Amino acid sequence: MQENQRTEISTIGEFGLIKRLTEHIQIQNPETKYGVGDDAAVLDFGNQPTLVTTDLLMEGVHFDLVYTPLKHLGYKSAIVNFSDIYAMNGTPKQITVSLAVSKRFCIEDLEQFYEGLQLACQLHGVDIVGGDTTSSVTGLAISITCLGVANSTGITYRNGAKETDLICVSGDLGAAYMGLQLLEREKAVFEGQKEINPDFSGKEYLLERQLKPEARKDIVEALAKEGIHPTAMMDISDGLSSELMHICTQSKVGCRIYEERIPIDYQTAVMAEELNMNVTTCALNGGEDYELLFTVPLTDHDKVAAMKGVKVIGHITKAELGCGLITRDGQEFELKAQGWNPLKN
Amino acid sequence: MQENQRTEISTIGEFGLIKRLTEHIQIQNPETKYGVGDDAAVLDFGNQPTLVTTDLLMEGVHFDLVYTPLKHLGYKSAIVNFSDIYAMNGTPKQITVSLAVSKRFCIEDLEQFYEGLQLACQLHGVDIVGGDTTSSVTGLAISITCLGVANSTGITYRNGAKETDLICVSGDLGAAYMGLQLLEREKAVFEGQKEINPDFSGKEYLLERQLKPEARKDIVEALAKEGIHPTAMMDISDGLSSELMHICTQSKVGCRIYEERIPIDYQTAVMAEELNMNVTTCALNGGEDYELLFTVPLTDHDKVAAMKGVKVIGHITKAELGCGLITRDGQEFELKAQGWNPLKN
Numbered sequence: 056m057q058e059n060q061r062t063e064i065s066t067i068g069e070f071g072l073i074k075r076l077t078e079h080i081q082i083q084n085p086e087t088k089y090g091v092g093d094d095a096a097v098l099d100f101g102n103q104p105t106l107v108t109t110d111l112l113m114e115g116v117h118f119d120l121v122y123t124p125l126k127h128l129g130y131k132s133a134i135v136n137f138s139d140i141y142a143m144n145g146t147p148k149q150i151t152v153s154l155a156v157s158k159r160f161c162i163e164d165l166e167q168f169y170e171g172l173q174l175a176c177q178l179h180g181v182d183i184v185g186g187d188t189t190s191s192v193t194g195l196a197i198s199i200t201c202l203g204v205a206n207s208t209g210i211t212y213r214n215g216a217k218e219t220d221l222i223c224v225s226g227d228l229g230a231a232y233m234g235l236q237l238l239e240r241e242k243a244v245f246e247g248q249k250e251i252n253p254d255f256s257g258k259e260y261l262l263e264r265q266l267k268p269e270a271r272k273d274i275v276e277a278l279a280k281e282g283i284h285p286t287a288m289m290d291i292s293d294g295l296s297s298e299l300m301h302i303c304t305q306s307k308v309g310c311r312i313y314e315e316r317i318p319i320d321y322q323t324a325v326m327a328e329e330l331n332m333n334v335t336t337c338a339l340n341g342g343e344d345y346e347l348l349f350t351v352p353l354t355d356h357d358k359v360a361a362m363k364g365v366k367v368i369g370h371i372t373k374a375e376l377g378c379g380l381i382t383r384d385g386q387e388f389e390l391k392a393q394g395w396n397p398l399k400n
Numbered sequence: 401m402q403e404n405q406r407t408e409i410s411t412i413g414e415f416g417l418i419k420r421l422t423e424h425i426q427i428q429n430p431e432t433k434y435g436v437g438d439d440a441a442v443l444d445f446g447n448q449p450t451l452v453t454t455d456l457l458m459e460g461v462h463f464d465l466v467y468t469p470l471k472h473l474g475y476k477s478a479i480v481n482f483s484d485i486y487a488m489n490g491t492p493k494q495i496t497v498s499l500a501v502s503k504r505f506c507i508e509d510l511e512q513f514y515e516g517l518q519l520a521c522q523l524h525g526v527d528i529v530g531g532d533t534t535s536s537v538t539g540l541a542i543s544i545t546c547l548g549v550a551n552s553t554g555i556t557y558r559n560g561a562k563e564t565d566l567i568c569v570s571g572d573l574g575a576a577y578m579g580l581q582l583l584e585r586e587k588a589v590f591e592g593q594k595e596i597n598p599d600f601s602g603k604e605y606l607l608e609r610q611l612k613p614e615a616r617k618d619i620v621e622a623l624a625k626e627g628i629h630p631t632a633m634m635d636i637s638d639g640l641s642s643e644l645m646h647i648c649t650q651s652k653v654g655c656r657i658y659e660e661r662i663p664i665d666y667q668t669a670v671m672a673e674e675l676n677m678n679v680t681t682c683a684l685n686g687g688e689d690y691e692l693l694f695t696v697p698l699t700d701h702d703k704v705a706a707m708k709g710v711k712v713i714g715h716i717t718k719a720e721l722g723c724g725l726i727t728r729d730g731q732e733f734e735l736k737a738q739g740w741n742p743l744k745n
Contacts, residue, residue, distance in 0.1 A: 096529035101446010111498035115537040153456035184441035198543035
């Protein structure tokens with residue numbers, strides 16, 4: 056009898072697994088314009104393209120209820136999906152919400168979760184249209200699917216970056232990751248104690264970035280207002296390095312980014328120092344920033360340079376040049392996607 | 401200090417919980433035609449209405465991997481979503497698939513799951529357009545969202561049943577529940593043994609109904625061909641009683657169904673006898689049949705009576721008459737929704 060083959064998922068990681076599982080999929084319907092491979096799928100049911108994206112969040116992997124209030128969790132669960140729609144240059148419109156809950160949760164807990172969810176939906180003009188509520192024998196599972204529509208300036212995929220394009224990011228990077236480190240440290244300190252009252256003063260921004268991230272609706276709107284149509288765009292959920300390499304691979308180009316141009320908040324730098332970590336590494340590989348990474352034609356330089364909350368961090372090159380980081384002292388390093396990948400653990 | 405209130409979910413059950421969490425939701429977008437409360441939400445992005453439905457399946461609650469082959473699980477996960485779209489008189493078009501997997505699973509396991517998924521998609525003309533693959537510290541979680549379009553004969557909601565309408569069901573009921581009982585019994589018998597080879601001869605249909613259910617695309621197509629537009633429709637996933645009461649509540653009507661008219665397969669009856677269970681109770685309250693329950697105007701009687709695989713089991717009455725079952729010996733019982741409800745356990 057032939058032995059059943061058993062290949063561990065960790066040997067190929069999340070992206071390798073998705074590729075292996077989906078590479079044979081053939082699209083059957085003309086309404087399906089773009090399937091697996093971007094922040095959202097693109098469907099065409101009529102007047103304007105429909106976008107669809109989904110996220111599955113698992114207790115113990117994506118969140119820790121020891122330090123995550125349920126209202127914040129509801130808010131964040133919605134935001135991470137909206138972010139994927141904005142990353143396609145779209146506007147989120149509807150979500151479905153599925154929850155699997157154990158007996159540990161009471162009605163009031165779920166009401167708090169929904170409060171956060173509804174707050175995010177109100178701020179982004181999104182309707183909760185359905186879902187599924189069931190039980191779990193273990194932890195909490197949250198699955199949200201978001202539908203959106205493409206903006207009138209058209210969809211932005213990951214595969215449109217061209218040589219000489221400028222690479223831009225919104226906001227600042229690494230703070231959510233530092234927030235997570237801080238929470239994990241305090242959790243360890245207070246382990247076993249009933250009343251947890253750690254002092255987070257001076258680090259509020261890090262906590263906010265981890266527990267209550269925002270989706271950059273404002274940036275997408277500002278780009279439209281300025282008449283800038285990014286050639287490629289995605290949101291930064293796994294880390295700048297990882298996302299930039301996705302854009303370069305799919306666009307068949309290379310890139311150069313400059314360490315000194317990477318936007319980092321003061322609190323992030325202080326915390327990295329405190330933890331004896333390299334702040335650039337945190338900004339490159341720390342996840343959950345939910346900022347937008349996009350490329351624009353060189354001719355849009357003056358426009359993007361004038362935009363509030365956007366920074367030009369480098370440029371697109373020929374594919375042969377690979378993906379590189381130029382450090383403050385002028386050295387060049389190859390970018391590596393060491394992004395936050397739960398399937399590698 | 402005020403004590404935090406804690407109300408157990410079991411006090412209100414799944415439907416009560418959904419109502420409590422969603423009753424305050426206000427629809428903000430004109431594109432959202434119908435939100436929470438039917439088999440699928442209805443959105444309008446252009447030429448034809450878009451349908452969206454979602455299901456979250458948790459290991460240990462919805463499936464047991466001891467006796468569920470992963471290929472079958474993939475197939476079933478897709479089918480249960482397609483069934484919701486058919487129940488709106490629609491055609492499924494796309495799904496997103498999210499999986500949370502523990503280290504117990506290898507790549508080959510997930511390939512088997514995808515094989516089943518793709519088989520179901522091919523048979524129903526559905527595209528896999530995206531998803532999320534992540535890790536789980538506990539069991540397997542599967543979240544599928546299905547998009548579909550309304551058929552040209554229009555959407556069928558749960559709320560359109562009218563007095564004197566005929567109540568119809570497709571296929572037969574209770575077999576999937578009997579299949580589950582059988583598998584659970586054999587699992588208990590073989591507990592702790594490595595090689596499990598139970599004898600299922602004569603009970604194949606029950607196993608098939610539990611492990612490889614079908615979504616009734618054929619019935620929806622046949623209804624369109626016969627020019628029958630059901631006044632209300634839903635799929636039977638929680639049990640006939642429960643679903644019929646949903647239709648009656650939402651349509652503000654009552655009903656009478658006849659025990660002798662409820663379609664039950666021979667194997668289901670034999671198995672119920674063997675387990676000393678009342679077969680009608682199994683048909684009324686056993687879940688996972690994925691048959692269609694629908695109502696049609698009395699004037700369509702001859703047409704539905706002639707349809708293969710469809711049975712008229714009763715009729716709609718005034719709301720004041722409540723929901724009743726007429727037994728074989730002419731007695732009348734009030735229908736109760738004792739459907740399969742994991743949140744009540």
